[in-house]
Each structure stands twice: as C-alpha cells, then as structure tokens.
Amino acid sequence: MTSLQSSPVRRAAGRPGKGTARSDADLRRALATSRPLVPTATIGGAIAAGGPLLVCLAVAVVGWFLTDAGGAGSPSGALRVGAHGWLLAHGSSVAVEGIRITAIPLGLTFICGWVAWRVGHRVGESVSGHGPDADRIADGARDWTVPLAAALFATGYAVVAVVTSAVAATAASSPSVPRVVLWSVLLGGLVGGAAIAFGSGRAAIWLPVVPVGVRDAALVAGRILRLWALVSLVALLVAFVLDFSTAANVVSQLHADAGAVLLMTLVTLGVAPNAMLFSSSYLLGPGFTVGTGTTVSTSAVVLGPLPMFPLLAALPDQGAQPWWTEWLMVTPVLLAAYVAGRVQRDRPVLAWDQAAIRGCAGGITAGVGLAALTLLAGGAVGPGRLAHVGPYTFEVLLHAITSFGIGGVLGALAVCWWQRDGDGWVRTRLSAVRLPRRRD
Structure with missing residues (x-):
C-alpha cells in the first residue's frame, strides 16, 4: 500500500531548491507517484485486458499446431478461437457450429480478475500523488482521484473488449457485445477500482470509517467463503481421484495425443472453479x-x-446414495460455527446480541455471496440436453444462508459463553476438587 504524502512533503516537492532540499529518493518517489492520471489509468485498463487476451491467443495458436501440425484451418482461425475463449471468460455467449455456448470458464475469468487487480494496484501507486494529501482527506476534503482513475481504467478495459468482439465476430459465432461490455465494466471498475484504492492508499483512510460491526461481519463472511471453497475443492479432488480410472479410460477412448491431452488439461483447469461450485x-x-x-x-x-470429458469421472454413481452422504449437509454448519468461533476468539465481544448478530450476519452474507458465484457456474455447454447444466442456484441460496447463518450464530455464542462464563465455571469446578493431604 502506498502512503499518501503529507502536506510538508508536498510543499517541499513543489518548491525544489527553495528552503527544503530533497534527496534523490524523495524525488524519485514524487515522480513515481505523480504520473499523469488520465493516460496512466486508461492505458492500465487496456493492459489489464490485453495481457490475458494475448495469452489466450498464444495458447490457441500453440494448440492449433499441436493438434494437427497446422494441417487444418489457418492461423487466423486459431486466433479467433483464442479470442472467443477470452470473450467467454467475460460473459459473452458464442455459437460453435450452430450451438450456443453460454457457460463461463470461471478459471479464466479469475485470471483476468487477478491481472486487473495487479495492474490496478500499480496504477493506484502511480497516481497516489494526485488529489488532496492524507491530512486534507482526513479533514473531509473531497478526493476524486480513485473514482476518476477507476472510470478511466474501466473505459480502457472496455475498449479492448469491444475491439476484440468486433474483430473476432463472425456471422456464425456472433458474440454478445453488451455482456462483454458489462463484464469489462465490472472487472475494470470494481476489481480494478478496488485495487486502485488500495494501491493509492485511500482504502487505508476509508476503511476505518466503516462501522466495526460491518467489518467484523465481512471478516466472518470472507473466511467462511475461503474455507468453504477449500472444502469443496478437496471434495472434488477426492471424488476425481477415487474414480481416476474412468477419466483415464475416457482419454484412451478419445485417442488423444500429448498435445490434445495438454489442451484438455488447460480446459479442465479453466472450468475447475465451475466444478468446485x-x-x-x-x-x-x-x-x-x-x-x-x-x-x-x-x-x-x-x-x-x-x-466424453475426463472431469465428469468425479460424478457419483447413478442410483440411491449411501446413508452417510445425507450427513454431508452438516459440513457447512460446522464450518460456519468454526469460523465464527475463531473470529469471536480473536475479536471478542462480550454482549450476547452482538456476538450472535456478527455470526449470523457473516453467515448470511457468505450464503448470498456463494449463491451469486453459483449463479455464474452453469449454462449451456452443448446441444440438446446439455443446454442446461449447472447447480440449482435458488436452492443453494436457501441452504447456504440457513446453514451458514445457523452455524455462525452457534459458533459465536458458544465462544462468547466460554469467554464470559466458561473460564469461571472451569475454575469453580477445579477449585472444588481437593486432593487428599499426605500424612507423614
């Protein structure tokens, strides 16, 4: 995080050679944090969009050579396939041989978001010298540096997306430009804008203004989502490993060579977050x-x-399931209770209602967030029956807010009771135990 310069430093930076001498380090810092805002933010957004796009194009061309050594198709066709993959990661539906594909490869979307965050953070550091300094912001001065930089960042990102859609579009594929623009604004404006706020140091000033209860509930929700993602991923990997022979059999029936296996692995990694959801x-x-x-x-x-997709080997066998699978639904309750209890232990509140509200609010927020992510996991992946693939989002919302909410309340109240009365209860019971005195 880049700290904002204080007023004396800025006055010294504005009058070099008049009263206050500056070192070379101060000069380099002033130049590095006061780059022109408009071109820096706009070009940053274009770089954030263009970096993953170039990687997709390169992978598509390499895959084209690996599959048939360039015997079929053309380099332009391979580049168009790579561009369509990038557009799919930004919510665009694409038609392949008359079949409309609407599923989003969330793995590639995550990479695009990560790049937008990293580039946005650098942009924030580069423009942190603009606007009022830390003292004036703390006094209530209006600071439009982050909103303006985020808007320009999203604009640069969206321009690259629109140009890519126009160049890669054909009468058969017809990607959805409005959805691409919407996703570009979300990635560039929200993810990139948040990164700019942290990189410029503004987030360190704004976050303490948020009420403590809201921050604690967000902390509970974030930890629940991270731990639940890990549990879901472990369950997926265990199911896949237990039936790995089926996946190997699928690959053998496809008669795939090393290049095709490599491309299949990349596609699998691209949809791994979907499978996790x-x-x-x-x-x-x-x-x-x-x-x-x-x-x-x-x-x-x-x-x-x-x-014939190897990852589908992780699906359970058809028919009635073992008795113990029903008990898996206890997992989210226990997980939320554990997380809420840990937060209560690290950030104790001794009021029963505050502990319960924090645990419940964090659990419900985590449930809503999980349902929002689950909504993106499905879509059409093929013709006929495969036009509808995905989780039952509304049912996930109900189960998630119920399980996480109940677990959050139970975990927070249990640790709160321990902090209020548990230690005293244990000491009382221990003091009641009297060891027999030893007689000489």
Missing part, C-alpha cells in the same frame, strides 16, 4: 444438473448420456 452445491444438499432431466444430489443421482 458444483461440488459446493452437492455438499450443501440441493445438488446440480448435468443435462435436462438429470440430477446429482446427496439423496439420489439420475444421469443420462454424458460427453
């Missing part, structure tokens, strides 16, 4: 569908013909 929906109870008329849940599994 499918696993999350399964653990919560509602489950998901892998085609019209199918369902996968802890109580029953009904499957139909599936595409």
